[in-house]
Amino acid sequence: MATQAESSKSFFSSPSTETPIIKLEGITKRFPGVIALDNINLEIHRGKVHALLGENGAGKSTLVKILYGIYTPDGGRIYIDGRPVKIAGPMDAIRLGIVMVSQSPVIIDRLTVEENIVLGLEKLNMFAPIRRIREKINEVSKTVGVKIDPSTEVWKLSYTQKQLVEIVRGLLLGARVLLLDEAITYLPLEEKKKFYKFIRQFADEGGTVILITHKIPEAMDVADLITVLRRGRVVGTVPVKGTSIEEIRKMMFGEKSSEITYERLPLGSPSETILEINDLWVRGDFGDYAVKGANLKVRRGEVVGIAGVAGNGQKELIQAVMRLRPVEKGKIIYDNIDITNKTTHYLRLNGVGYIPDLPAKYGVSIENNILENIAIIPTFSKEIINWKHIKSLAYKLIREFEIKTPSPETPVKFLSGGNIMKVLVSRELTAATKLLVAYNPTRALDEATAIRVRKIIKSKVINENVAALIASEDLDEIFQISDTIVVMNSGKIVGVFPADKAKREEVEHLMVM
């Protein structure tokens, strides 16, 4: 019959003839006040790295959480290997060979690496001999180039190692599909590259990867296909070969994509020194010196950007300035006052804003709502909280930074990752009336927003004579925003350049020297 022929034809209308490993049909997901996903149709094919891109709040995380059974869709169908399935929870997903790795590791600190993996397997009544687990850990850590001893307890591992354990566990669970929701975003650049190499290899051997990232070049490097989401809808799917970064940006941001630029922002006009660091020595988490005699000056009307590979003392330096880490030796002078013995509270009351790394851990309290997350900062509230004032500030920030939220009373945990970051960044930019101290201030933000945030920081610096000390692992960011570029390596400042004279190769060389 004609109708039947037609419908079956449309069913097989996908470009590839094989059955997709995952097929989504009309997937819709609503949350109170938002439609996170609106009638999503998507096919994911075996052996491919499929990147999922889109601006903050586009629905990327929601989509993979549905595939992992954390959310149940309000409508639509999921097919795995052509068969319709219901994924009611992560157990179901894992049984289907789908494993998710997110930004924050969910392994148990008190147990060893092996025990964690055994635990993951036992949940599914699967057992693997310890020998096989060790083999797999060794195999993967060799490919990725990050060493792990299977019998160490997890709390001793670095973030990178933990993420690796997550992936190994996924593989031992028999993952055919890896869902990586910004799982690699927070890794140091070098290790990121190694992970990408591994991902590529996994796909070449027949595995499937859904990769979420905000770094379009990274997606273009490693992925075969890119699907762009916007406001809960699929804008389109394109093969990486035959597309360009501009085209992807246009799909992601529409008109706004023309504003994306990595040109250096206008230089400030530095005036008096507001922050001075003299021969600073600070210990890291494990007791060794992480900062070894750093000297640094930040003037008003200037952005000082600290370039460096993660783990070279930038974090400790920033925390010492914020008085969140003890100073072993040396002096920090802020606004002509030695703050070595002052508290974070003192800085807060004296015009300092602070954007820490890992926003959800150190920058906001996700159980509390946006208003409370603003009111908690002493800059904005005395003993009695003026909610009217806080509320009008919140509305202003929501508008200016386009924070996607149903209301200012929404608990922050209901926002998308990037929008959580926007809450933090916008709050701290407001608090910084004299000095902004930041570590990776735009990570987790989409490209257009990241660039807007940099522009806002720069215009504050220029127009309001604010100073900024910004450490970032993103060299593009350092070069775009800084007036002075400082390179940090092994706890020391190994180079200081005026931004207009800094050469990228030279900075890169000093970073890894």
Next chain:
Amino acid sequence: MVIVRRVKPLPYWIVPVLALVVGLLISMIILYVMSGGVITPYDILLSIYYGFTNVGLLAKTFALLVIVGIGLLVSFKGAIWNIGGEGQFYMGVMLAAWVALFSGFAFNGFIAKTMMILMALLAGGFWALLAALPRAYLNIDEVPVTLMMNYIAYYIVNYITIGEWREKQYGYYRTVTIPESTMFQVIDGTTITLELLILMITIFILVWLMFKYTSLGLRIKVLSSNPNLLRSSGISVQLTILMALLLSGMIIGMAGAAYLGSVSHNISYPVEEKTPGYGYTGILVAWLSMLELIAVPIAAYIIGALHTAGINIQIMGVGGAAVVNVFIGSILLTYAVLITISEYKIKIIVKKR
């Protein structure tokens, strides 16, 4: 054994409701078996019904439980587990008794009662502070410390009750009754006193205001949800912990004064047997309220009614003083188990060497 957080928690009102139902069922079974079939589930339901409907009888227990429940809630909101309500309560009782009996203020009822409440506030606060300081500055777990402090408080009060303060006339193991002028004023037809009622309402409003409008209230909330944010905001985590426990102890101490002035009118030896146990029952009230201030009176009403029901069953002549505790214990236990399995999954794994 390890405990893993659930990805999808259950709806949160299920736990308290289920805990009540299951806890009561367990109590019925226990009481039926223990009494050799004398206390039937029917008796229990009847006395529960009586407990719930006899508002006048319930009133004093209700009000005291509201105050203690709010006191505990203040620290629980900050994830500081004050198990020392009993100790703080009895330090309050003791200092209030001192004011009533020995301070010389008894000539004027108003001054004396005010002083009783004030001194009890200080005493409860001081007792909590003794646990708060090591918790804040040495990171010593507050649960065992506050718990042990209950026994220390009992023994101090016992010591003074049968020592210095013991009434000499008949030689009973108790203090003399507090002077008429220092007794709180009973509201006709109920068991509650005017002062207790005012105290309860005042504390409720003040704590409500604190959580709604003050930085301190917000800090205590954030202390439980993300202490790291407090640090990055420049707020002392230590001080916040200290304040949460201190306020908690102060409020509970005041309940002690109200108990002495409204209910007991003396201290009887040994207190660990004579105590109404509000410091512990209050924990259940705070939990059943799911740490929502507005729900504390509801939880206190339910628990108060069960308390009365327990006493009724006791009066029926079966079971010892422990009947009330059977109710409270079963519900609290069920609650603890339910909250654990609702938020966490428990996995047992064998460590392989």
